[in-house]
Amino acid sequence: MLDLDAGAYAAFVWPAFAITAGVLIWLVVDSLARASQARAELERLGKEDDAG
Amino acid sequence: MAHMVSFLTNPRAFMAFSRIAAPLLGVATTGALLVGLWLGFTAPEDYQQGDSIRILFIHVPAAWVAMFSYLCLGVASLLSLVFRHALADAAARACAPLGAAFTALALITGSFWGRPTWGTWWEWDGRMTSVLILLLLWLAYIALRASIDDEARAARAGAILALVGLINLPVIHFSVYWWNSLHQGSSTFRAEAGDRLPDVYLTPLLLMSLAYMGLFGALWLVRIRTEVRRRRIRVLTLRAAEG
Numbered sequence: 001m002l003d004l005d006a007g008a009y010a011a012f013v014w015p016a017f018a019i020t021a022g023v024l025i026w027l028v029v030d031s032l033a034r035a036s037q038a039r040a041e042l043e044r045l046g047k048e049d050d051a052g
Numbered sequence: 053m054a055h056m057v058s059f060l061t062n063p064r065a066f067m068a069f070s071r072i073a074a075p076l077l078g079v080a081t082t083g084a085l086l087v088g089l090w091l092g093f094t095a096p097e098d099y100q101q102g103d104s105i106r107i108l109f110i111h112v113p114a115a116w117v118a119m120f121s122y123l124c125l126g127v128a129s130l131l132s133l134v135f136r137h138a139l140a141d142a143a144a145r146a147c148a149p150l151g152a153a154f155t156a157l158a159l160i161t162g163s164f165w166g167r168p169t170w171g172t173w174w175e176w177d178g179r180m181t182s183v184l185i186l187l188l189l190w191l192a193y194i195a196l197r198a199s200i201d202d203e204a205r206a207a208r209a210g211a212i213l214a215l216v217g218l219i220n221l222p223v224i225h226f227s228v229y230w231w232n233s234l235h236q237g238s239s240t241f242r243a244e245a246g247d248r249l250p251d252v253y254l255t256p257l258l259l260m261s262l263a264y265m266g267l268f269g270a271l272w273l274v275r276i277r278t279e280v281r282r283r284r285i286r287v288l289t290l291r292a293a294e295g
Contacts, residue, residue: 002093006103009168013106016164020110023153024267030149031274038281045288 061137063280074273081266088259095252107165109256112240113264115158118186119221121151121268125193126218129211139276141207142283144214145197146275150268152190159183170234178227179235182220189217203283 006013088109098105125147131140162180163173174180193213200206228237239249240257249257 002090003095003097003103004093006106009102009104012104012164012168016107016110016161019160020114020157023157027150027153027267027271031271031278035274035278035281038278038285041285042281042288045285045292047284047288 061135061139063139063142066139067277067280070273070277074270074277077266077270077273081263081270084259084263084266088256088263091256091259095256098253101169104165104168105253107161108253109260111158111161111165112257113261114154114161115183116261117264117268118151118155118158118183119224120265121147121154121272122186122189122214122217122221124272125151125214126221129214132207133211133215138283139280141211142279143272143276144207144210146279147272148190148194148197150271150275152187152194154264154268155183155187155190159187166234172234175234177233177235178231179224179233182224182227185220186217186224189213189220193217203286 092106092109095105097103125144128140128144128147131137132144159180162183166175167173193210196213197206197210200209227233228235237247239247240254248254
């Protein structure tokens with residue numbers, strides 16, 4: 001049974017999960033955004049991205 | 053072994069491999085994360101720690117990945133320093149923001165767990181202080197590399213700092229045994245029978261740890277790919293400037 005009621009510990013459990021989610025999502029978004037920028041820059045320089 | 057070294061020195065082979073491996077790791081990570089979270093939030097609350105036990109599922113994996121990623125930085129730095137492999141240095145540089153983030157998460161989630169469990173957000177004991185030093189090492193590595201324009205010199209200086217910092221890893225691991233500490237010892241693989249986590253907590257913990265390792269692996273590959281491209285862009289830009 002799913003238990004999302006952290007009771008007296010809610011003030012500790014949910015901020016810990018929220019900060020974790022925020023940091024992990026930021027890592028994914030930042031990594032993909034930088035990858036996309038680098039690909040676009042190579043294309044702008046007229047080089048096919050033949051490195052993969 | 054020779055094949056592995058040749059793979060590590062060959063950016064083209066790495067790019068072909070990582071193009072497939074990164075998304076596959078991403079899919080595996082998502083699966084492990086979803087099942088781990090489900091099992092974590094369907095597990096009964098602990099008889100002593102109540103619902104605060106659920107912080108276990110995000111704190112311990114973050115701490116494991118924090119240490120594992122620094123070991124990766126150390127190995128990449130050694131290969132970069134000794135063999136001057138460009139890809140090894142790209143791997144070292146790409147690892148740093150990820151390692152810093154996971155180390156910060158280990159400290160923050162530990163603090164949110166420590167307050168209800170120990171009655172304090174922070175204690176200058178061996179485990180917490182050595183993990184804080186790990187975070188400072190990551191930040192120093194990032195700052196050092198950013199402060200040197202010459203990429204070869206930045207790689208060398210960063211590698212030396214990273215290798216010196218490796219001494220902190222056994223200190224973190226053994227800190228709870230060497231010094232009196234609020235932090236508990238191992239309750240997973242090396243725990244004695246009475247200290248071992250019951251399977252109802254151990255299973256989601258291991259799944260979440262796999263998810264964190266998978267996420268680190270996938271993002272590391274993505275960031276190494278970006279670093280390889282960044283270096284290529286730099287060479288092309290310099291060539292264009294030289295006419």
